[in-house]
Amino acid sequence: SYNFQTLRDEVFMLARDGNVTGNRIGPSRSSCAIHVGSYNLNRESIYVQQQTISAEGPSGIAFSTNVPHTVRGKGETKMCNDCHLSTANDNNAVMAQLLMHGTNYLNFIGRYCWVACEDHGLFAVDVTEREEPQAVIGSTLHRMAFPDNYHEHVEREFQYPHAHEHPGNDIVENITRPFKKPVVHNVMARGEFLYAACGPAGMRVFDIAFIDDKAFSERITTAPVSPIGQRFYVRTPDCAYVTAAATTAPDPTRTHLPENHEPNIHPIYAYLLVADREEGLVLVGAGTLLDGNPTNNFIKKDVVFNPNGILTGAHYIATAGVYAYVLCDAGLVVVSLDDPKCPQVMSVVGHEFLHEPTNVQIQFRYAFVTDHEGLKVLDITNLTHPVPAASLHIEHAHSVYVARTYAYIAAGPQGLVIVDVKNPLAPFIDQVYNANGCINDAHDVKLGITYTSEFAYIADGANGLRVVQLTSPHTPGYEGFSPRPHPQLIGSFTIPHGGHAVNICEGVDRDRAVDESGNQLSVFGRVGARPLALHEQHKMYLRGGVPWALDNVRRDFSVPEGFPREAALHQQVERSIYGQSLHPQAGQLREGAAPPPMTTHAPQRDRKVVPVRGWKIDK
Numbered sequence: 001s002y003n004f005q006t007l008r009d010e011v012f013m014l015a016r017d018g019n020v021t022g023n024r025i026g027p028s029r030s031s032c033a034i035h036v037g038s039y040n041l042n043r044e045s046i047y048v049q050q051q052t053i054s055a056e057g058p059s060g061i062a063f064s065t066n067v068p069h070t071v072r073g074k075g076e077t078k079m080c081n082d083c084h085l086s087t088a089n090d091n092n093a094v095m096a097q098l099l100m101h102g103t104n105y106l107n108f109i110g111r112y113c114w115v116a117c118e119d120h121g122l123f124a125v126d127v128t129e130r131e132e133p134q135a136v137i138g139s140t141l142h143r144m145a146f147p148d149n150y151h152e153h154v155e156r157e158f159q160y161p162h163a164h165e166h167p168g169n170d171i172v173e174n175i176t177r178p179f180k181k182p183v184v185h186n187v188m189a190r191g192e193f194l195y196a197a198c199g200p201a202g203m204r205v206f207d208i209a210f211i212d213d214k215a216f217s218e219r220i221t222t223a224p225v226s227p228i229g230q231r232f233y234v235r236t237p238d239c240a241y242v243t244a245a246a247t248t249a250p251d252p253t254r255t256h257l258p259e260n261h262e263p264n265i266h267p268i269y270a271y272l273l274v275a276d277r278e279e280g281l282v283l284v285g286a287g288t289l290l291d292g293n294p295t296n297n298f299i300k301k302d303v304v305f306n307p308n309g310i311l312t313g314a315h316y317i318a319t320a321g322v323y324a325y326v327l328c329d330a331g332l333v334v335v336s337l338d339d340p341k342c343p344q345v346m347s348v349v350g351h352e353f354l355h356e357p358t359n360v361q362i363q364f365r366y367a368f369v370t371d372h373e374g375l376k377v378l379d380i381t382n383l384t385h386p387v388p389a390a391s392l393h394i395e396h397a398h399s400v401y402v403a404r405t406y407a408y409i410a411a412g413p414q415g416l417v418i419v420d421v422k423n424p425l426a427p428f429i430d431q432v433y434n435a436n437g438c439i440n441d442a443h444d445v446k447l448g449i450t451y452t453s454e455f456a457y458i459a460d461g462a463n464g465l466r467v468v469q470l471t472s473p474h475t476p477g478y479e480g481f482s483p484r485p486h487p488q489l490i491g492s493f494t495i496p497h498g499g500h501a502v503n504i505c506e507g508v509d510r511d512r513a514v515d516e517s518g519n520q521l522s523v524f525g526r527v528g529a530r531p532l533a534l535h536e537q538h539k540m541y542l543r544g545g546v547p548w549a550l551d552n553v554r555r556d557f558s559v560p561e562g563f564p565r566e567a568a569l570h571q572q573v574e575r576s577i578y579g580q581s582l583h584p585q586a587g588q589l590r591e592g593a594a595p596p597p598m599t600t601h602a603p604q605r606d607r608k609v610v611p612v613r614g615w616k617i618d619k
Contacts (some may be wrong), residue, residue, distance in 0.1 A: 010481045011511060012082060013100050017065040018526030032062035032525060033510040048212035049110045051191050051249050054523040056262040063513050064525035085541045085549035090423045094406040096364035100531045102512025104403040109448030109507040112196065112211060113457050115465050117185045120499030121168040122196060124211055125160055125465055136450050138490030139307035140472040143374035160493040164211060166220040169199055186241050187505040191249050193289050195272055197239045203274050203284060205232040230297040234284050240315040241275040247508045253287040263520040268322055268337050275314035280306025281326055283340055305343045320362045321517025323383050327357045334384055346384040353388040359399040366424040369405055370397040375409060377424050381547055383516060392419065392427045399444045404482040408456060416458060418485060425427040435489035439466055448507040459501035466489040516555050
């Protein structure tokens with residue numbers, strides 16, 4: 001089925017149109033974010049919500065440029081700060097949306113929420129209905145579209161009944177690694193595979209293609225064909241985190257035809273990025289997992305990078321374009337992966353500003369870092385050299401997830417702390433939500449949107465998975481760019497046998513078409529269409545490498561003094577529309593009175609006065 005969840009009118013993005021219009025700049029939209037599912041004759045779900053990939057490598061989470069249908073001038077459709085930096089510095093998220101970097105607000109979680117549970121393995125929790133509309137169970141839409149199922153959910157005390165689990169190891173490891181308990185620190189699902197950081201067992205890949213197929217008794221497998229026919233693991237001493245440079249699946253290994261006018265995908269998107277506490281940054285080639293060929297799935301370490309031990313203690317990685325922001329014992333280390341096989345350390349933000357950093361998120365010109373002291377903000381206008389910019393004290397700040405103008409912080413016993421970062425240089429706590437004490441061990445949080453409602457998926461430690469509805473059609477201003485969230489706990493899943501939920505898999509970006517270095521990620525629906533190149537983006541907000549800003553032009557609808565005729569006409573129009581004049585002082589005209597003489601340097605001409613609806617106006 002095809003739905004229109006991404007056709008949202010508060011999203012404004014600019015791109016280059018197709019060749020037939022001369023590649024002129026115009027609006028673009030995420031109108032073709034395709035996920036594919038299929039059922040067989042036995043009503044078995046062969047695959048569910050799989051991403052597509054263009055023949056030449058860009059992600060199938062596609063974008064379409066569109067010709068504007070308006071000819072109205074500036075100040076009537078879009079204002080200056082819709083495309084340029086504001087002097088109040090309050091449109092960082094707007095700029096991220098405009099330039100198609102993504103805002104984490106439209107991310108797609110889908111039917112299954114993947115949860116890492118340390119020594120209790122990993123879980124795929126059913127959080128939506130199978131039938132369309134795939135409402136999140138317990139949500140406002142669920143109550144409206146599936147009233148009987150919603151009533152059952154209430155009777156279960158809002159507990160999700162179904163989940164699929166895996167202990168996190170292969171059956172062979174019972175022999176090769178006896179008496180060693182498996183561990184799963186974090187998970188990342190992309191396409192048919194799920195990547196997991198498994199501590200001393202290294203990084204492991206799980207096949208999740210048949211997670212929704214009832215014909216399979218083991219829906220999560222470590223060797224879908226044969227342990228001899230593939231190698232789905234990489235041994236590292238202490239793997240703490242694994243990620244990829246994109247939640248979508250661009251493939252740089254595919255061939256190109258010049259007549260298709262498609263971009264080359266940067267080679268960084270062929271790798272998984274692994275943070276190991278001893279080996280530092282490890283790059284693992286994953287292009288073979290995207291080509292549909294099961295005979296070449298033998299992954300290995302392609303790059304191990306830890307010069308002079310600077311990345312020792314690496315436990316988290318975020319990417320900004322071709323740069324990896326690695327959190328480690330030294331603080332935050334920026335590593336250039338422009339040539340993935342020859343990484344380079346660019347800069348370090350050390351303990352003078354960051355104290356035991358735990359998580360980092362990127363949004364346009366700023367990086368948001370949680371550490372032992374709370375939330376720290378770095379100016380990354382120059383991606384290679386972050387500059388400390390602001391801080392906010394928050395206790396137990398484990399992780400942060402930035403979606404448009406709000407940062408959502410998993411703050412342990414405090415629950416979910418929502419910080420207003422509309423102006424990244426002046427963050428403040430908007431609200432703290434713990435569902436009356438139910439959320440009291442928050443380790444991680446991710447956001448996803450389903451139809452018109454936003455949801456937070458929280459790894460709540462000993463309490464398991466928590467799902468919180470942030471917005472609904474009843475939320476004031478929910479159709480706007482960033483409505484203030486109104487959190488409501490709608491569902492939970494308790495990890496069996498006393499397990500702890502520590503990490504939530506991030507959803508698929510549906511509004512990110514280009515990275516911060518100008519590399520295109522997604523296919524566009526018109527031949528030759530593309531996002532703005534990096535130098536074109538820089539023209540919007542940099543001059544000589546320095547940011548420039550301006551205020552919105554404020555239109556002055558008043559009539560200048562000395563133009564009584566125009567003032568009277570203006571009042572007449574206002575009366576006909578509003579029933580009264582909104583500017584009675586304009587021209588100081590009174591009903592039934594002759595207008596004052598014209599004050600102009602031009603010579604006075606002969607005039608005659610004619611009555612118009614009680615007014616005497618120069619003709």
